[in-house]
Amino acid sequence: MRRSPDVTPFWRDARILSVVAQVLFVVVIAAGLWGAKVTLDRSLVRQNIRLDWRFFKQPAGFNLTALTWTVDLKTLSLKRYSPEDSYAEAIIAGLFNTIKVAILGIALALILGVLVGVARLSRNWLVSRLALGYVEVLRNTPLLVQLFFWYFAIFLQLPQGTPDNPPLTLFNSFVVLTNSGLAIGGTLTERFGRLVVDGGFQMHSEFAALVVGLAVYTSTFIAEIIRGGILAIPRGQMEAARSMGLSYRKALRLVVLPQALRIIIPPLGNQFLNLTKNSSLAIGVGFADMLTSAMTVASQSFRALETFTFVTLAYLALSLVISAILNLVRARLALPGT
Amino acid sequence: MKKTLAYVLAVVITVATVSYVVHAQAPRSRLDVVKARGRLICGISGSTVGFSFVEPRSGEMAGFDADFCRAVAAFINVPSVEFVQLTSASRIPAVIAGSVDVVFRTTTVTFSRDQQVDFGPVTFYDGQRLLVRTASKIRGLDDLSGARICTQTGTTSERNITDQMRLRNLKFELITFAQPKEAFDGFVAGRCDVWTTDASQLTAFRATAPNPREFMVVGPPFSDEPLAPVYQENDSKWADAVNYTVWGLILAEELAITQITAGSEGRLKEIGDKNPDAKLLITAGDGAAMRAVRAVGNYAEIYNRYFGPAKITAIPRPGTRNALGRNGGAMTSRPFR
Numbered sequence: 001m002r003r004s005p006d007v008t009p010f011w012r013d014a015r016i017l018s019v020v021a022q023v024l025f026v027v028v029i030a031a032g033l034w035g036a037k038v039t040l041d042r043s044l045v046r047q048n049i050r051l052d053w054r055f056f057k058q059p060a061g062f063n064l065t066a067l068t069w070t071v072d073l074k075t076l077s078l079k080r081y082s083p084e085d086s087y088a089e090a091i092i093a094g095l096f097n098t099i100k101v102a103i104l105g106i107a108l109a110l111i112l113g114v115l116v117g118v119a120r121l122s123r124n125w126l127v128s129r130l131a132l133g134y135v136e137v138l139r140n141t142p143l144l145v146q147l148f149f150w151y152f153a154i155f156l157q158l159p160q161g162t163p164d165n166p167p168l169t170l171f172n173s174f175v176v177l178t179n180s181g182l183a184i185g186g187t188l189t190e191r192f193g194r195l196v197v198d199g200g201f202q203m204h205s206e207f208a209a210l211v212v213g214l215a216v217y218t219s220t221f222i223a224e225i226i227r228g229g230i231l232a233i234p235r236g237q238m239e240a241a242r243s244m245g246l247s248y249r250k251a252l253r254l255v256v257l258p259q260a261l262r263i264i265i266p267p268l269g270n271q272f273l274n275l276t277k278n279s280s281l282a283i284g285v286g287f288a289d290m291l292t293s294a295m296t297v298a299s300q301s302f303r304a305l306e307t308f309t310f311v312t313l314a315y316l317a318l319s320l321v322i323s324a325i326l327n328l329v330r331a332r333l334a335l336p337g338t
Numbered sequence: 339m340k341k342t343l344a345y346v347l348a349v350v351i352t353v354a355t356v357s358y359v360v361h362a363q364a365p366r367s368r369l370d371v372v373k374a375r376g377r378l379i380c381g382i383s384g385s386t387v388g389f390s391f392v393e394p395r396s397g398e399m400a401g402f403d404a405d406f407c408r409a410v411a412a413f414i415n416v417p418s419v420e421f422v423q424l425t426s427a428s429r430i431p432a433v434i435a436g437s438v439d440v441v442f443r444t445t446t447v448t449f450s451r452d453q454q455v456d457f458g459p460v461t462f463y464d465g466q467r468l469l470v471r472t473a474s475k476i477r478g479l480d481d482l483s484g485a486r487i488c489t490q491t492g493t494t495s496e497r498n499i500t501d502q503m504r505l506r507n508l509k510f511e512l513i514t515f516a517q518p519k520e521a522f523d524g525f526v527a528g529r530c531d532v533w534t535t536d537a538s539q540l541t542a543f544r545a546t547a548p549n550p551r552e553f554m555v556v557g558p559p560f561s562d563e564p565l566a567p568v569y570q571e572n573d574s575k576w577a578d579a580v581n582y583t584v585w586g587l588i589l590a591e592e593l594a595i596t597q598i599t600a601g602s603e604g605r606l607k608e609i610g611d612k613n614p615d616a617k618l619l620i621t622a623g624d625g626a627a628m629r630a631v632r633a634v635g636n637y638a639e640i641y642n643r644y645f646g647p648a649k650i651t652a653i654p655r656p657g658t659r660n661a662l663g664r665n666g667g668a669m670t671s672r673p674f675r
Binding site for chain 1: 431451488491493515521
């Protein structure tokens with residue numbers, strides 16, 4: 001008997017098979033997740049750990065190093081963090097600090113990185129060697145060590161504000177620099193034998209050390225990415241631009257860098273993500289970032305599992321936002337049709 | 339299709355095996371785990387002068403807390419101790435996860451902490467005070483208006499000082515560090531006007547400053563900090579081992595059994611013949627308590643080794659709660675009948 005060509009048995013129909021495969025895949029994933037959940041539940045019971053998410057509403061009762069903003073979870077409005085606020089609000093205050101560090105750190109790292117990256121390619125021997133030294137020394141030492149160095153060996157060695165070690169001041173005490181940090185527009189007062197600044201804009205040593213440390217460390221990687229990006233543009237582009245009468249700088253700015261940017265963006269994004277995640281080393285220099293306040297919450301409530309689930313998700317969200325922004329930038333820069 | 343089937347089977351089998359293996363482990367006491375391992379994993383600070391620090395000459399871990407770790411190992415007859423350095427914030431997760439067997443790390447017993455872990459007998463009664471520069475004229479909490487205060491992250495100290503300052507309605511700035519050493523360094527460098535934590539740590543660190551006279555511990559203690567060992571919840575066999583180690587060392591002091599006497603069978607027999615209580619302690623658990631005393635000495639010997647009057651980190655004991663119960667203190671043992 002001859003089979004008519006339009007009747008294919010369903011197990012040989014590619015369309016049906018692909019649907020079946022998808023369904024099977026989902027079932028397998030679901031089974032895997034369910035198995036993991038069962039295992040987790042059993043382990044938790046065996047270890048006597050009972051998850052309880054309500055504790056996030058309890059008052060935190062501790063202060064944060066840098067007074068900061070947080071979200072009032074009842075009214076969803078911004079407010080100043082105070083110790084009466086809940087544990088959740090304390091962690092959110094830490095998250096705000098982390099975001100502050102990330103934004104400033106990324107901006108500073110990018111500026112430094114571009115400068116050093118371009119300097120690496122300079123035809124001036126001294127400049128390119130200095131840039132090479134900068135990159136190699138700072139890239140090959142641990143970040144935590146560098147942060148300790150910035151904080152304990154540099155920022156804490158600034159004047160203490162005692163009479164024989166007075167603060168550095170500029171513009172008639174408008175700008176004051178002590179080992180407490182940089183203060184702009186505050187009033188100098190003496191307290192406990194030390195000149196300290198009240199009010200005004202204050203940048204604490206812990207924050208400064210963290211931002212500078214992160215930015216300098218990350219800038220070495222960015223410099224290498226910039227250098228690689230520029231080198232990846234065929235020499236002919238620069239030569240053609242020069243032969244059209246553009247100066248070296250103009251050729252770099254108008255022809256080479258825009259093309260290099262396309263190559264640079266994806267690895268640059270990785271460095272931005274690294275900087276954001278590395279900001280959790282703040283705990284070493286006493287800055288109240290998200291991890292620091294979460295650690296305090298965890299050790300006061302002893303609810304480490306719940307706290308760190310929250311923190312992991314928050315870092316994940318932060319990283320995804322940065323990735324999304326960079327993807328937008330990349331899409332805008334992409335050549336049409338690619 | 340075959341491939342898909344193979345994948346499905348592989349995943350199902352893996353999940354099943356993992357769940358089974360995880361499920362199949364019968365709950366074992368930590369005591370059996372430690373004995374089978376032959377090594378006690380003990381959580382300590384590692385950078386707290388007096389309590390646990392690296393002895394500069396031998397390079398070994400030393401200190402009040404470290405000696406209690408060794409005592410527990412000797413008590414259960416396990417040959418070696420592995421020290422794990424923990425921060426204030428990481429010690430409880432480490433206990434809950436079971437990555438350390440016991441933690442001796444200047445940990446205050448509190449109600450809320452006891453919901454998650456169990457505490458042994460108090461090894462040291464402490465209280466929170468202030469370390470200030472002698473020249474600063476700060477003599478107590480009431481002088482702290484506008485002060486910059488250093489302390490450690492995730493400690494009861496952090497919360498106590500916040501409460502005290504809010505009670506007094508004083509403005510202050512808090513700078514928190516992960517380790518006492520860092521907090522002390524920040525304080526010495528002049529980042530803050532006060533360092534506050536348990537008085538024992540203030541005293542011990544002050545002694546290590548380049549010029550201790552520049553600093554002083556001031557004010558009455560404003561918190562109660564009974565420091566005790568920490569271990570996992572609901573493991574009474576293991577709890578007994580740790581608890582009776584501590585009580586054994588205290589009872590050995592009461593009965594004047596020292597490291598030297600514990601090392602000599604003849605002397606022990608002499609003491610045991612004279613005092614039935616001592617005989618019970620000496621013979622209990624195949625001489626478990628005596629092994630602990632032989633390893634580190636009795637409670638007074640440990641105390642004086644690090645906080646004795648002749649030490650730079652001296653912390654007076656008579657008249658405080660750290661004295662023996664019969665001397666008016668709070669250090670008491672349990673009968674070893």
